[in-house]
Structures are given as structure tokens and as C-alpha cells.
Amino acid sequence: xxxxxxxTAQDYAQHRAGFPESFxxxxxxxxxxxxGQHVLDLGxxxxxxxxxxxxxxxxxxxxxxxxxxxxxxxxxDASEGVSIEYRVGYAEDTGLPAYSFDLVAAGQxxxxxxRPRAATEITRLLRPEGVLVIAHFDWIPxxxxxxxxxxxxxxxxxxxxxxxxxxxxxxxxxxxxxxxxYQEIETFSYDINVPYTPEAWRGRIRASAGVxxxxxxxxxxxxxxxxxxxxxxxxxxxVLEVPHRVFAVIAHPPRGAA
Numbered sequence: 001x002x003x004x005x006x007x008t009a010q011d012y013a014q015h016r017a018g019f020p021e022s023f024x025x026x027x028x029x030x031x032x033x034x035x036g037q038h039v040l041d042l043g044x045x046x047x048x049x050x051x052x053x054x055x056x057x058x059x060x061x062x063x064x065x066x067x068x069x070x071x072x073x074x075x076x077d078a079s080e081g082v083s084i085e086y087r088v089g090y091a092e093d094t095g096l097p098a099y100s101f102d103l104v105a106a107g108q109x110x111x112x113x114x115r116p117r118a119a120t121e122i123t124r125l126l127r128p129e130g131v132l133v134i135a136h137f138d139w140i141p142x143x144x145x146x147x148x149x150x151x152x153x154x155x156x157x158x159x160x161x162x163x164x165x166x167x168x169x170x171x172x173x174x175x176x177x178x179x180x181x182y183q184e185i186e187t188f189s190y191d192i193n194v195p196y197t198p199e200a201w202r203g204r205i206r207a208s209a210g211v212x213x214x215x216x217x218x219x220x221x222x223x224x225x226x227x228x229x230x231x232x233x234x235x236x237x238x239v240l241e242v243p244h245r246v247f248a249v250i251a252h253p254p255r256g257a258a
Contacts, residue, residue, distance in 0.1 A: 004066070015206070050062040092121055142243070187250070
């Protein structure tokens, strides 16, 4: 499945929760993403990860192939008073100068890349003491919870969507980086609940790969109506606590890459 997130740019910008501040604080204790560092955010989308680093005083470039998402990113930057440079491009061939970045980040997007090619390109881009961070902020389905009920609905409407039952931990990325000769690979993870209104949770799901990124507008509209009914019947209330997991892989480029 090759979703087009540009099709859902409005919902993406409004409802996809960015990484929590605790994620940036955790990286900061590792001297990652601190003031003055040059950061490239691959697959930046609407810039949620890029803005987090910009708020901490980094100089950030956000790269994404979807111009519609970058347009929304610029609107959100203006509302927050941060400055980020955006470019249309791909992780596998950025066109950016070699050895230009202290940090290359990839949030919620590593699985969409040609990963060996992306790893090689990041090696070219990082400074000798630079670092790669692959990060996820995933909802967590459990039997009977709101996430799993929503996933079952997505599976009914989009049989090509096969990303259900994820647990927010991605060990394959460690193999990807090991095979690309990255070193000092480490990970961290922790869980938090994210509060959504029912309307916001519906918007978040419309902005997902399995719904707004791949279904027709008519299918999305029908899905959303059924989703609204499901929430009203099975998960009533003005606030829905949705379990999420933060997961990050931190790795350094191969020695001698510069």
C-alpha cells in the first residue's frame, strides 16, 4: 500500500498529535536536538517533529514529497512563531550537501522509505559526530479497547491495510541500521495516554494511511459515519483516553564515513 497523505492534509494538520514534549526532553538529556544543532527532519509531513526541534532552538530543514502537507506545516509554524525551512524531496535522495547535519530525524515514516537507500543517504548527510533518530508515536491496540475496535473498522473498509495489532516497538529498524554499519545503536520507549474528543479521534483516523491516505472521498465519508456511531455506542463520553507508545532508535553513522 502506497498512501498519499496529501489527500488528507487538513485532517493530518489538525488531528495528528505530534510527539509529546517529554520525547524532546528525553533526547535533550542525551544532547540530541539541543539549541544550535542543525537538524534534518525526513518525511516531515506537517512538521510536528520539526517544530519540536525548532522550539528547542535548532536550525531545522523539513523534507517531504507532499507539497500539500508542507503548505499546512508552514501555516502551523506561523501560528507557533517558529521558523523552519521546508523542501520537497525524498529521504533516499535529498539533494542536500554532505556532512551538513548534527541530527537526522525520521518520525512515523521509516517504514515508507527504501530503507537501505535512506540509511546510505543519511550517512552522507551526517557530520562525524552526528546522530540518526528514528521515532514512533503509535496508538496501542489491546483486546476490547478503542484502538482495536477502530482498527477492526479500518480492516473492514480497507482490506489492503495490514498495519493493525502493532505494539509500537520496531526491532526491524535495528537490523536495518546494523546492516548499514551504524554503530552505538540504542533504543528507549515509554507509554502515555493521549486524550481525544470523539471528533478529534475520528479526525485522527481519517488522517491515517488506511483511511484518508488510500480510500476515496466517498469511502472516507461513509467510514467516518460508521466510526462516529461506533464511538457513540461503545465508547461514550466527551474525552477518550487513547493509549500510545513512544519508541525511538538512536544510532551513529559508520566510523570513517566522513
